[in-house]
Amino acid sequence: MAQPQGAAQPRIVAIGGAVTEILFALGLGDRVVAVDQTSRYPAAARRLPDVGYARALSPEGVLSVGPTLILAMEGAGPPSTMEVLKQASVPVVVIPDGHDREAVLRKIAAVAKAVGAEEKGRALSAEVSDDFAALDAMVKALPERPRAVFVLSASGGAAVVGGSDTSADAILKLAGLTNAMAQIKGFKPALDEAAMSAEPEAVVVMSGGGQVLDAATVFALPAFAGTPAARDERLVALPGSYLLGFGPRTPRAARDLAAALHPGAKLPELRARSWSAEPDQ
Structure with missing residues (x-):
């Protein structure tokens, strides 16, 4: 969905924490005008208007912020709300959900495609893939599985x-x-x-x-x-x-969890990334 030269930047409503994280990691946080309650990172997302819980949205709440594009994680709803949004004049792109390395990379690719930022998406995917590879090497070396x-x-x-x-x-x-x-x-x-x-x-x-x-x-x-x-x-x-x-920080979360429960392993930190430098809360 590349923007024609001179066209106004899209006003994006991001529904789903991973969707929001990906948009900010792509450097497109300035295009996000509202988020759902699961969008907690980065801090800038928490300062945006909140359209409600991802699975209990109202069409009026989502449309009230004047979006020109809605990116919603698969499973957002209820179905009746999603039907109303899809029938409105605002494009709705549903991002496939999932809970493994491949799913995270699919989310990045889908979000990047939806906003016409495929090149940035490929660069982000490469960094996240490297993080998963480093995590995998750490985990394989662990002596036990508590x-x-x-x-x-x-x-x-x-x-x-x-x-x-x-x-x-x-x-x-x-x-x-x-x-x-x-x-x-x-x-x-x-x-x-x-x-x-x-x-x-x-x-x-x-x-x-x-x-x-x-x-x-x-x-x-x-x-x-x-x-x-x-x-x-x-x-x-x-x-x-x-x-x-x-979302993109999943390998870091898994690394931190592994380090906490394998205290003797002294796991190294993953490589610093600009999009994960901010502390969470």
Whole structure:
């Protein structure tokens, strides 16, 4: 969607944290006029108008900022909203989702194509590919695969954990960890007996965005009170969009998770990139 010479720059609504990160990494953040609630990085994105949660959008909210292009991560909705947006006079491009190296590169290529920045997209993809290769080399050299469980939330004494076929499962694998709750599919409440028998050695949670899961809260839950993770008080918290966003910084998130749970490995930092220099929150 290259812009004719002299044409006005597009006014982009970015829906999905990875979409927003990619646009800023491409150097096109000045074209983004609004984002959704999952767009937490970089800080400039958090200062933009918020059109709501990615899966609970209203057509009026999205269109009220006067976009000329809407880039939405696959799964944005509800479907009725997406139908209204697609029938409006504003182009809507749906970016394919996914939770592995290939999926991240597909997202970059799709966003770059949508905004006519294919060359910049190829350059970004090359940097991210190098980061994944460096991560892969680190993980292959690790001597063990600790058993970890990702806890999404906890209320009423029950923990919702990330099983197989989830972004949580994918990031654990990228970090050289074994998902202790892989027998569950999706994000679901963990039965106390199943969680204890899985014997996780560590618990991973999200920080920021109103998350309040700390070690005292998690290890007081019956599901984890008697586990090796509770005994050693091994809990790692990383920003949610960083950990589960599967945007350009995914190799860095996996590296940081691996370093936290393999403290003796002394993993090197990934190469500095201009688009990942800003601290997360």
